Amino acid sequence: MSDPTTFLFAVVVLSLVANTGISLYGVFTRPSLVKKFISLTIFSDTLNSFAIAIGFRRVVGPYPSAAVLSSVPEDPDELLAFAGSAVDPLPQALVLTAIVIGLAVYMFLAGLIMLYHRHYRTTRMV
Amino acid sequence: MEVVPISIAAIAALLSIVATYLAVRSRDLLAAVVFSAVQSTAYALIYYVLMAPDIALVYIPVSVGILPAVTVMLVKKTERYEE
Amino acid sequence: MRLREVVVAVSVALMVLLLAYVVSAGGLGPLAPRELRELARSYLANAYNPWNVTQSSLSLEAVTAIVWDYRGIDTFFETSVLFASIVGVSLIFRGYRERPGIGGRGLSEIVKTSTRVLLPLILVAGVSIALHGHLTPGGGFQGGSFIAVLLVLATVVFSLDFLVERGLASGRLLALRSAGLLGVLATSVALLAVGLALGIDAYIFQNMVREGSELSMPQWLLDRPTGGTLLFFNVFEALAVAAGLALAFLVLSLREEEVGEAMAAGEWHE
Numbered sequence: 001m002s003d004p005t006t007f008l009f010a011v012v013v014l015s016l017v018a019n020t021g022i023s024l025y026g027v028f029t030r031p032s033l034v035k036k037f038i039s040l041t042i043f044s045d046t047l048n049s050f051a052i053a054i055g056f057r058r059v060v061g062p063y064p065s066a067a068v069l070s071s072v073p074e075d076p077d078e079l080l081a082f083a084g085s086a087v088d089p090l091p092q093a094l095v096l097t098a099i100v101i102g103l104a105v106y107m108f109l110a111g112l113i114m115l116y117h118r119h120y121r122t123t124r125m126v
Numbered sequence: 127m128e129v130v131p132i133s134i135a136a137i138a139a140l141l142s143i144v145a146t147y148l149a150v151r152s153r154d155l156l157a158a159v160v161f162s163a164v165q166s167t168a169y170a171l172i173y174y175v176l177m178a179p180d181i182a183l184v185y186i187p188v189s190v191g192i193l194p195a196v197t198v199m200l201v202k203k204t205e206r207y208e209e
Numbered sequence: 210m211r212l213r214e215v216v217v218a219v220s221v222a223l224m225v226l227l228l229a230y231v232v233s234a235g236g237l238g239p240l241a242p243r244e245l246r247e248l249a250r251s252y253l254a255n256a257y258n259p260w261n262v263t264q265s266s267l268s269l270e271a272v273t274a275i276v277w278d279y280r281g282i283d284t285f286f287e288t289s290v291l292f293a294s295i296v297g298v299s300l301i302f303r304g305y306r307e308r309p310g311i312g313g314r315g316l317s318e319i320v321k322t323s324t325r326v327l328l329p330l331i332l333v334a335g336v337s338i339a340l341h342g343h344l345t346p347g348g349g350f351q352g353g354s355f356i357a358v359l360l361v362l363a364t365v366v367f368s369l370d371f372l373v374e375r376g377l378a379s380g381r382l383l384a385l386r387s388a389g390l391l392g393v394l395a396t397s398v399a400l401l402a403v404g405l406a407l408g409i410d411a412y413i414f415q416n417m418v419r420e421g422s423e424l425s426m427p428q429w430l431l432d433r434p435t436g437g438t439l440l441f442f443n444v445f446e447a448l449a450v451a452a453g454l455a456l457a458f459l460v461l462s463l464r465e466e467e468v469g470e471a472m473a474a475g476e477w478h479e
Binding site: 009053060 | 221222224225226228229230232233240241242243244245246248249250252253254256257258260269270271272275276280283284287290291294295297298301302345346348350353354434450453454457458460461
Binding site: 004005008009011012015016018019022023025026030031032034035037038039041042045048049052053055056062063064065066067068086087092095096099100103106107110113114117122123124 | 128129131132133135136139140142143146147149150155158159162165166169172173176177178179180181184185188189192193196197199200201203204205208209
């Protein structure tokens with residue numbers, strides 16, 4: 001094993017793979033609608049984490065910086081150095097809106113489950 | 127590249143597997159909500175280490191704050207134990 | 210039973226650990242790239258670039274610049290989806306009306322006192338994150354979520370009556386939500402309206418000086434960059450997100466009597 005960071009990054013990504021499997025197992029096999037709801041939120045969070053992991057990068061220096069300039073740049077070379085050390089901002093921008101929109105949609109889903117329970121007096125699907 | 131921050135992310139990722147499994151398997155739905163919140167906290171740590179502070183800032187109030195509150199309200203209005 | 214579940218969960222985690230070791234020992238495995246794609250490098254180099262203003266949004270934060278400037282129309286329609294799902298929640302429980310003073314005294318006095326200390330802090334943090342969205346990590350979505358947590362916390366700890374007594378009933382929250390969305394719409398066409406009035410070419414979602422248009426939003430407020438439209442977008446979006454999420458939670462936490470009356474009025478009654 002050459003680099004410990006390779007191993008550690010592999011642990012993070014493979015954990016996300018395992019979480020995808022476990023949460024899909026919950027969505028498919030658990031009978032309760034509330035449990036399906038909880039598993040579905042974990043599933044969507046895991047997929048968002050994959051997008052964030054795609055945007056990560058390695059740099060030659062100590063550690064990559066966030067996609068935020070810490071001060072107003074004085075000359076164009078500072079901008080080039082920033083672009084050479086910051087992580088990819090595009091997946092972050094996409095996931096940012098997806099999390100908030102997802103929360104609103106899950107609230108709608110929670111209302112539907114409440115209606116289901118009001119009609120059938122249970123939350124069992126099968 | 128420094129080893130310490132990314133090893134924190136790896137530990138948080140392993141913790142999130144345990145929390146996810148217990149959340150999916152637990153028969154007490156209230157306990158499942160708590161385990162799901164633990165999983166969300168681990169994910170917030172991962173986002174911070176992967177240099178996404180914007181996502182961490184939006185993820186902590188949404189998935190550790192509001193979503194467990196909504197799910198607890200859902201459990202309270204329906205039923206607590208899964209059959 | 211419980212111990213067995215924990216043992217299985219820990220062994221799944223151990224399996225992942227060993228799998229990662231095996232994969233990376235063979236020289237395989239996921240690896241973060243050293244070089245970013247051309248698109249990402251262009252975004253990073255142009256987010257704050259006073260030497261190339263026609264492609265820049267003059268915001269120190271690249272994520273907010275992408276969310277509200279480079280991909281502004283996308284975010285506008287995502288906000289519309291948020292609005293639609295909030296309307297859907299209140300449509301499920303349509304006909305409801307909050308009635309103050311029917312039970313629900315909230316949690317114990319200790320929790321209430323500590324929450325009273327906590328609420329102003331959360332409010333200040335949320336407003337600060339929303340206002341500095343173009344300078345530091347944060348923005349409209351983050352600040353709005355913080356303020357929504359405040360309203361949810363108040364609903365849980367002090368009961369539903371706390372918000373209703375302070376005039377934050379569902380009708381008012383829906384009005385605030387619509388005001389936020391209208392503010393986003395007005396900001397996005399502001400320069401277009403100015404251009405139409407003056408007879409100059411302008412674009413929808415225009416922020417700084419663009420090719421073929423000389424109009425520009427203000428670039429500096431005192432000694433800080435404003436990011437042009439980004440400041441206004443962040444403020445309006447924080448308002449919209451906070452009011453929308455709080456409204457959805459308030460509708461979901463309605464008491465049995467209120468929902469029962471609303472259901473009896475509609476055809477959902479069994």
